[in-house]
Amino acid sequence: MASTAILRRYPVTRTEDPAELIDALCRTFRSDIRAGGLLPAHSPAEVRGIVTDQFTVGFVDSRICVDIAGGGSESSYFVNVVISGDLLSAKGEERIVGGPDLIGVFNPGDVHHLAPALSGTRTVGIRLHRDLVERELANLLGAAPDGPVRFDFALDLAHRRSDGLRLVLDTMLDQLGAGHSLSDHPAMRLGQLRTFATALLLTHRHSYSEALRTGQSPPRPRSVRRALEFIEDNLAEPITLGDIAAATGYSARTLTGAFGEHLGTSPMRHLRERRLDAARRHLTQTSDSVSATAARFGFGHLGRFSAAYQRRFGEPPSRTARRR
Numbered sequence: 001m002a003s004t005a006i007l008r009r010y011p012v013t014r015t016e017d018p019a020e021l022i023d024a025l026c027r028t029f030r031s032d033i034r035a036g037g038l039l040p041a042h043s044p045a046e047v048r049g050i051v052t053d054q055f056t057v058g059f060v061d062s063r064i065c066v067d068i069a070g071g072g073s074e075s076s077y078f079v080n081v082v083i084s085g086d087l088l089s090a091k092g093e094e095r096i097v098g099g100p101d102l103i104g105v106f107n108p109g110d111v112h113h114l115a116p117a118l119s120g121t122r123t124v125g126i127r128l129h130r131d132l133v134e135r136e137l138a139n140l141l142g143a144a145p146d147g148p149v150r151f152d153f154a155l156d157l158a159h160r161r162s163d164g165l166r167l168v169l170d171t172m173l174d175q176l177g178a179g180h181s182l183s184d185h186p187a188m189r190l191g192q193l194r195t196f197a198t199a200l201l202l203t204h205r206h207s208y209s210e211a212l213r214t215g216q217s218p219p220r221p222r223s224v225r226r227a228l229e230f231i232e233d234n235l236a237e238p239i240t241l242g243d244i245a246a247a248t249g250y251s252a253r254t255l256t257g258a259f260g261e262h263l264g265t266s267p268m269r270h271l272r273e274r275r276l277d278a279a280r281r282h283l284t285q286t287s288d289s290v291s292a293t294a295a296r297f298g299f300g301h302l303g304r305f306s307a308a309y310q311r312r313f314g315e316p317p318s319r320t321a322r323r324r
Contacts, residue, residue, distance in 0.1 A: 006059045006083070006124060007048040007177055014046045018064055021045045025066065028058045029127050030076070036065035036113050050176060052186070053315055055193045056127035057176060059083075063120045069111040075311045077128045077151065078106040079200070080114065081169065085121030089114055094153050101158035105151040105204060107264065124173065128197055131313065136197045140212055146228070150207040150264040151200075161203060168199040207264065223250040223258045231271050235278050236297055241268055275299070276312050283320045290317045 013024040018035060021043075025033045028049040049058035068078070080089060081103045088097050089104035090113040096104055106112050108130050116123075130148070138144045157166050172192045175183045182188055202212070226248040231239075244267050245252040259267050275297040282293050291302050294317075299305035309317045 005177060006173055007050065007057065009177065009179060010048045010050050012047040012049050012058075014044075016042045016044050018043060018045075021047065021062060021064060022066070025060070027051075029056050029068075029078070029125060031068050031127075033066050033068050036067040036115065050189065052189070054129045054132050054190060056125070057172075057193070058125045058127075059122070060125060061120060061122045063116055063118060065113070065115040067111070067113050068106075075108055075130055075313075077108060077130065077133055077149075078110075078112070079126040079128070079155075080104050080106075081124040081126070083122040083124060085117045085119065087114060087116055087121050087123060089153075091153065096154045098154075101156065103155050103157060104153060105155050105200075106153075107150050108148065109265075126193075126196070128193065132193065133197050133201070136194055137201055137208060140198065140201060141208065145208060147207070147263040147270075148265055149201070152205045155204045165199045165203040168196055172196055220262050221258050223248050223255055224262050226250075227255055227259070227267055228270075231267070231274060235271075235275050238298055239271070244271075272308065273312065276309055279305075279309070279317070280313060280320060283317060290321055293317070 012028055013020060015021055015024070022033060022035055024047045025031075028047055028051055030051070043063045045060075045062040045064065047058060047060055047062075049056055051058075080087065080098070082098050082100050084100070086097055086099055087104075088095065090096075091104075091106060091110045096102060098104055104112070133149055134145055137149055155165075156162060172195070175192055176189065201208075227244050230244055230247040234243075241252050241256075245255050248255060250258075256266055259265055259270065263270065265273075279293050279297045279299070282288060282296065283290070286293075288296070290306070294300075294302055294305040299308075306316055306318075309320075313320070
């Protein structure tokens, strides 16, 4: 598809003002996005996009380097597809220079840097909320995953095994931009993104690839299993990292390292996420207030609870409570 046609009915901004561009990117991808270097005085740029709580599909034509961290990046996966030009993508020590056949996939919480070519780069950025990805993985596994999905960084669209993903991507962009009333319906749009998420899970390597191939989850060390059990049994208790370590019989350092290697998170972050999950269930099943629910699951500051809840589920807890 020609870049002029991608999401042409969904303009966000056309500007030469770098500050306006950064603001548009933040709003479109629901993340903390900042300039990643010196800003040129005049740099024509364009952003188009479809934005919902569960996903963003955005088109970006820009020459400005950006850093992305926090906010939506804690609750969403990001896939950057180069349409024309080159894009340097980096997270930590990993770097790839992506053209139309090599794209970067970022996991929730990844701090990443994007540097387009000086002549300009056109990309399609796709944000997938982690709940959407985990639901599609659960459908494939036949059971809910017992930890976060962690994708490898580089995805080679030129490889034969990626032909199906490229077809799904092209079809999705065609249909989102078709202008038909049916393709504009929220359920149809969500269906397109669910299909893309499923294709990504089946095509690109991640922490559950072996489980999808064999039907069995990869084994976890005893320290992690014990910690997960202790956390589940004490979601409403004021436990610390020291408490979790003591219950497992391993040091806090060993436990933190094992969580990072096998779950891609830390014990305390996992505890917070499981408490948020429990709070969401509680809000949908009881008449308790948001403040009472926050306190029940160890969140002493209502504002911080609401902000963390919004990042994880894409809506404030008050909206969840109103659906009871």
